[in-house]
Amino acid sequence: MQICRTVSDIRAALAGFRTEGAGVGLVPTMGALHAGHMALVSAARAAHDRVVATIFVNPTQFGQAADLDTYPRTEARDLEQLDSAGVDAVLIPEVAEIYPAGDETVVETTRLANILHGAVRPGHFRGVTTVVAKLFNICQPDAAYFGEKDYQQLHVIRRMVCDLHMPVTIRGVPTVRDTDGLALSSRNARLSRADRAAAPVLARALDAAQASGAATAEALDQVIRDTLATEPRATLTGLDIVRLPAFTPATGPLTGPVGIMISAEFGRGDDTVLLIDQREVHP
Ligand code: PAF
Secondary structure (H helix, E strand, O other): OEEEOOHHHHHHHHHHHHHOOOOEEEEEEOOOOOHHHHHHHHHHHHHOOEEEEEEOOOHHHOOOHHHHHHOOOOHHHHHHHHHHOOOOEEEOOOHHHHOOOOOOOOOOOOOHHHOOHHHHOOOHHHHHHHHHHHHHHHHOOOEEEEEOOOHHHHHHHHHHHHHOOOOOEEEEEOOOEOOOOOEOOHHHHHOOHHHHHHOOHHHHHHHHHHHHOOOEHHHHHHHHHHHHHOOOOEEEEEEEEEEOOOOEEOOOEOOOOEEEEEEEEEOOOOOOEEEEEEEEEOO
16 A cells, blocks of 8 residues: 655556556545444445545644544554555645645535534534545545445535536445444544443434334424433434435425434533434435
8 A cells, every 4th residue: 555645646646546547436534444434445445446545634624623633543553454455545644735835725515514514513514625625636536435424524525526517426335333323433432431332322313213204304303302312421412304405404294305414412521522423214
């Protein structure tokens, strides 16, 4: 696996792949890799001659400096995992490489970035689209792989690619779950033992929603709230039900597929961990 720390190094690696006539799949990550990321790599590995990954903890998508500072960084282990999974090259740049001195260009989906999770994390999705657009420009992949768990992110990136006519196919990969249903996330490692035991309530709430056969968005909302209320360690911080593919708030009778996004905090005081989960329900 070629380890590249600069834009020119990864471009040289990619130029080599292209002269072989290889198709390239890209897996953008912020490191702290777990089985969820490796599912993205496997999907890319199965579909392309060459797979490129990126590891970059993108400062512009973090609201609070504290969150950025405490984001787990496990470079050696990440590189080992990518190498054993058959990744051909990895870009692992410094911040100044991606955001050159004087950088002032941003990419933003103006509506989608500022609703739902975007409304409570101002600037987050602008940071995501800006860095993903840069990574696409740098690597020019045929396809790029993103987890369905970050559901709004996936929709935001699809919107950007469509609006800006970017020649890359976006592939969503289903959420990888632990045996008790908890969606894998780098944040799970920060949960206390008791909160880790409580956290599968998110998946249970989504299962209950799917099984409920609820006829309206309001009934679906209630099923989820009732299930979460059974777990005192979980504080619901966000629950959104949106019509697909428009991503507009769902109200009244469920006449077509909806996406459900939940976020909840576990822990107390300064030591809380925010977890998210999602499900598409087809009535
Ligand atoms: O999902 C992530 O890990 C990040 O948001 C991404 C897409 C790598 C952009 O920094």
